[in-house]
Amino acid sequence: MTDLHPVIAKVTERIVQRSAASRLKYLDLIERGRDAGTNRDQLSCGNLAHGFAASGEDKAVIRTGRAMNIGIVTSYNDMLSAHQPYGRYPEQIKIAAREVGATAQVAGGVPAMCDGVTQGQAGMDLSLFSRDTIALSTAVSLSHAMFEGALLLGICDKIVPGLLIGALRFGHLPTILIPAGPMPSGLANKEKVRIRQLYAEGKVGRDELLESESASYHGAGTCTFYGTANSNQMMMEMMGLHMPGSAFVNPGTKLRSELTRAATHRIADIGWAKDGQPNDDYRPLGHCVDEKAIVNAIIGLMATGGSTNHAIHVPAIARAAGIHVDWTDFAEISDVVPLLARVYPNGSGDVNHFHAAGGMAYIIRELLENGLLHRDILTVARADLTDYGKEPVLEDEALQWRDVPASRDEAMLRPVSNPFSADGGMRLLAGNLGRCVMKVSAVDPVRWTIEAPAAVFQDQDDVLRAFKAGELERDVVVVVRFQGPKANGMPELHKLTPALGVLQDRGFKVALLTDGRMSGASGKVPAAIHLSPEALGGGPIGKLRDGDLVRVCAQTGAVDALVDAATWEARDIPPAPPPPYDTGRELFALFRHHSDLAEQGASPILAAMESEI
Numbered sequence: 154m155t156d157l158h159p160v161i162a163k164v165t166e167r168i169v170q171r172s173a174a175s176r177l178k179y180l181d182l183i184e185r186g187r188d189a190g191t192n193r194d195q196l197s198c199g200n201l202a203h204g205f206a207a208s209g210e211d212k213a214v215i216r217t218g219r220a221m222n223i224g225i226v227t228s229y230n231d232m233l234s235a236h237q238p239y240g241r242y243p244e245q246i247k248i249a250a251r252e253v254g255a256t257a258q259v260a261g262g263v264p265a266m267c268d269g270v271t272q273g274q275a276g277m278d279l280s281l282f283s284r285d286t287i288a289l290s291t292a293v294s295l296s297h298a299m300f301e302g303a304l305l306l307g308i309c310d311k312i313v314p315g316l317l318i319g320a321l322r323f324g325h326l327p328t329i330l331i332p333a334g335p336m337p338s339g340l341a342n343k344e345k346v347r348i349r350q351l352y353a354e355g356k357v358g359r360d361e362l363l364e365s366e367s368a369s370y371h372g373a374g375t376c377t378f379y380g381t382a383n384s385n386q387m388m389m390e391m392m393g394l395h396m397p398g399s400a401f402v403n404p405g406t407k408l409r410s411e412l413t414r415a416a417t418h419r420i421a422d423i424g425w426a427k428d429g430q431p432n433d434d435y436r437p438l439g440h441c442v443d444e445k446a447i448v449n450a451i452i453g454l455m456a457t458g459g460s461t462n463h464a465i466h467v468p469a470i471a472r473a474a475g476i477h478v479d480w481t482d483f484a485e486i487s488d489v490v491p492l493l494a495r496v497y498p499n500g501s502g503d504v505n506h507f508h509a510a511g512g513m514a515y516i517i518r519e520l521l522e523n524g525l526l527h528r529d530i531l532t533v534a535r536a537d538l539t540d541y542g543k544e545p546v547l548e549d550e551a552l553q554w555r556d557v558p559a560s561r562d563e564a565m566l567r568p569v570s571n572p573f574s575a576d577g578g579m580r581l582l583a584g585n586l587g588r589c590v591m592k593v594s595a596v597d598p599v600r601w602t603i604e605a606p607a608a609v610f611q612d613q614d615d616v617l618r619a620f621k622a623g624e625l626e627r628d629v630v631v632v633v634r635f636q637g638p639k640a641n642g643m644p645e646l647h648k649l650t651p652a653l654g655v656l657q658d659r660g661f662k663v664a665l666l667t668d669g670r671m672s673g674a675s676g677k678v679p680a681a682i683h684l685s686p687e688a689l690g691g692g693p694i695g696k697l698r699d700g701d702l703v704r705v706c707a708q709t710g711a712v713d714a715l716v717d718a719a720t721w722e723a724r725d726i727p728p729a730p731p732p733p734y735d736t737g738r739e740l741f742a743l744f745r746h747h748s749d750l751a752e753q754g755a756s757p758i759l760a761a762m763e764s765e766i
């Protein structure tokens with residue numbers, strides 16, 4: 154077994170040192186929460202009676218207060234394909250809880266936005282802030298102090314980060330995340346993108362496009378591209394917050410339901426008490442999510458080509474646990490963690506193919522054996538992260554975990570000894586335009602450096618209008634600004650991907666530069682995103698003008714306007730567009746006013762919380 158890589162050890166120690174004071178304060182919160190929350194002792198008879206009045210056959214057990222009452226926080230809705238399966242999970246969980254003498258109640262529901270439905274629409278301006286809304290809703294759910302454990306039902310982009318941020322403020326509770334799995338594979342993602350580009354060129358009509366999209370997104374379960382949602386599942390495995398290997402088991406299968414049952418049984422095993430006696434295997438969420446677990450999540454992003462959105466969500470999740478990480482930590486980890494998986498958009502296969510090839514079990518075992526992962530973290534499983542290097546199977550109807558000694562498809566999954574690339578492909582870029590990130594794992598290396606005249610926009614629809622008018626048929630850095638959290642909520646600009654892809658396929662050197670975001674499913678066009686500081690409030694991206702030479706370079710980590718210093722200094726920032734107003738966006742003005750930098754997590758609630766504690 155190889156010793157831990159020195160850079161992983163160094164970055165982890167730097168995070169520990171940086172977080173020492175805030176982490177200590179957080180751990181004290183957990184101690185106080187645990188002492189106050191034991192078996193609902195602080196509740197009055199009136200409080201308690203309200204809490205179990207409608208709990209039916211569980212009423213007597215909840216009333217005695219001697220067994221774990223599990224709080225289920227669910228993000229069910231039946232519009233979101235990934236969350237539609239959750240509809241029947243609470244009843245299944247209640248049955249499983251009774252099997253081990255525990256009880257379960259739905260503590261609350263949280264909203265779950267589908268970025269696929271809102272992509273390119275006004276609703277996308279609420280997407281990032283829906284994460285903090287989910288965190289607040291999770292806190293409201295768990296604030297009833299009726300629970301000695303929590304099960305979180307969530308999968309998609311902002312939902313898992315939001316659930317975790319909220320639940321971490323109740324870090325004294327043992328907590329397990331329960332996924333529902335990916336939909337079976339439909340139309341191949343590459344074919345979906347081909348039809349989209351034909352539509353962008355006017356070569357196919359809306360009917361053909363809708364047919365193609367419907368064949369790709371065709372049923373219950375998470376979309377099969379490796380975007381932010383599936384990156385969430387990967388991170389939960391890397392942090393040991395799922396039952397091992399839960400991430401990519403399809404909905405509606407016996408294995409899926411057995412994993413849900415096992416998670417319910419397990420949560421009852423790791424509370425602070427068991428059968429009314431102190432339990433020496435108490436595993437509170439706030440102890441599981443420590444600096445090593447956060448570093449493991451970042452390592453997972455690099456080893457699998459995970460979503461750039463997590464360059465924003467991981468700092469926010471970490472802050473909720475009193476831990477501070479930055480993009481320099483990401484970049485240094487990326488430099489030493491090889492890319493072991495090629496899953497669309499970083500390859501052709503999807504997450505079902507990835508799982509069949511060996512999936513997370515293979516990735517984790519490979520990284521552990523090569524000293525590229527913290528093994529000694531407090532997971533929700535029985536041992537440490539070793540448990541997660543095995544895949545779940547049913548043998549004679551019983552849940553088992555088995556080794557995955559080798560990749561079953563080296564076109565998708567490779568060993569550390571023969572990676573797809575020596576590093577993780579999430580680069581930090583810095584220069585006179587600020588700091589930003591660029592994911593290169595899905596970008597041809599010949600396009601890692603783009604130097605071209607800027608075409609400057611303040612709205613993604615204006616980019617598409619310029620494309621359709623033939624105004625972008627050249628080497629170009631497309632700049633879209635005033636897309637930061639304070640300006641309009643930092644939407645994803647993924648709708649631009651087909652048009653920019655067409656320009657790139659026509660042979661032009663093309664890059665996107667924005668203070669906004671891209672989808673985790675965005676791929677082949679180099680995109681320098683999350684540029685901080687954002688244009689609103691004076692970020693230098695606001696000084697750019699049409700025709701300025703701009704250089705984005707993932708090789709050297711540069712993002713610069715090649716404009717002479719005197720001209721640059723003399724420039725003003727143009728007035729910001731009016732704030733968004735419709736689709737409920739005006740209700741989120743509070744969040745826009747208080748959001749902090751993307752590199753800190755772009756979180757109004759954490760920024761405000763830290764200003765008080």
Ligand SMILES: O=C(O)[C@H](O)[C@@H](O)[C@H](O)[C@H](O)COP(=O)(O)O
Pocket residue numbers: 267268269270272310379380381382460462645647671672673674
């Ligand atoms: O970060 C992500 O993974 C995206 O937000 C994803 O959740 C969203 O659905 C995209 O829109 C991709 O899907 P389309 O390519 O179908 O838009």
Ligand code: SF4
Pocket residue numbers: 233234235236266267268269270309310374375376380382383
């Ligand atoms: S992966 Fe994206 S598009 Fe698919 S259900 Fe989740 S949020 Fe919606």
